[in-house]
Amino acid sequence: MRPGDSGPAVRALQARLRQIGWFDGDVTDYYGTRTTAAVRGFQTKRGLAATGLLDEPTWQRLVAMTHPPTTDELNNVVPAPQPLSWDVDxxxxxxxxxxxxxxxxxxxxxxxxxxxxxxxxxxxxxxxxxxxxxxxxxxxxxxxxxxxxxxxxxxxxxxxxxxxxxxxxxxxxxxxxxxxxxxxxxxxxxxxxxxxxxxxxxxxxxxxx
CATH class of the missing domain: 2.40.440.10 (L,D-transpeptidase catalytic domain-like)
Structure with missing residues (x-):
């Protein structure tokens, strides 16, 4: 994928990048400047060719470090906080x-x-x-x-x-x-x-x- 592309695959890419802190804000279907910068940053950190384009080596490395995005992650749904008890120290x-x-x-x-x-x-x-x-x-x-x-x-x-x-x-x-x-x-x-x-x-x- 590259800048200008759009569709569910772009949304899934952004969601995976967000899981590991490379993409900020809501995920969308558009491969724009935010996605390009996130991919380039990820590539630079991992010693890959920092093109900002999603090539096969970049995708395989990203898949190995992330999980398939959940429905909530793909739709920018923030889980509601739940009451939590804990062992207090x-x-x-x-x-x-x-x-x-x-x-x-x-x-x-x-x-x-x-x-x-x-x-x-x-x-x-x-x-x-x-x-x-x-x-x-x-x-x-x-x-x-x-x-x-x-x-x-x-x-x-x-x-x-x-x-x-x-x-x-x-x-x-x-x-x-x-x-x-x-x-x-x-x-x-x-x-x-x-x-x-x-x-x-x-x-x-x-x-x-």
Missing amino acids: SRCLTGFVICISKTTRSLTVVRDGTARYAMDVRFGSEMEPTREGVFHITWKKVDVVSNLYHTPMPYSMFFSGGQAIHYSSNFARLGYNGSSHGCVNVRDWDGMVRLYNETPVGTTVVIHW
């Missing part, structure tokens, strides 16, 4: 905090003491435990492969040495029948992408029982 009540409970095996995004959304998480084993305490996101990267275990760690947000919050296909497939090597595993792809895009470096992470 006093250290999570001020500012923007990623509050992680080992008791309930949940990650809750908290802003000024109000829970915004939550996800299931999995931790390390007794041999490779996930550290507890108050941390901060030190760096983040979408495409990460573990140097030690050679496994993908998409949308990694590092908070303590090599320990990170990241999506885990193994957790998505096996659930709690496995464990991480110390990281906080997330099995909700959409939730992890959202969290990654909303979380700046320096964000507080609290891991508690």
Whole structure:
């Protein structure tokens, strides 16, 4: 696809780009300047030819990093907020905090003491435990492969040495029948992408029982 094209395929392209933070605002059926800039930015970041045109290598890379857009995503429908209960820790009540409970095996995004959304998480084993305490996101990267275990760690947000919050296909497939090597595993792809895009470096992470 290229500038001037229109139709549902353009809308789907914009929705996928929006999932990973490259397209802002409502999606449309028109491939204009916003789409061109988003595609070019994505290509530059991934080391592809930065033409602003959607070629096959760009499309395949984008598909690998995103999911098929939902009906709501294609129609610019923002999900209504739902009341959310969470495992309260006093250290999570001020500012923007990623509050992680080992008791309930949940990650809750908290802003000024109000829970915004939550996800299931999995931790390390007794041999490779996930550290507890108050941390901060030190760096983040979408495409990460573990140097030690050679496994993908998409949308990694590092908070303590090599320990990170990241999506885990193994957790998505096996659930709690496995464990991480110390990281906080997330099995909700959409939730992890959202969290990654909303979380700046320096964000507080609290891991508690």
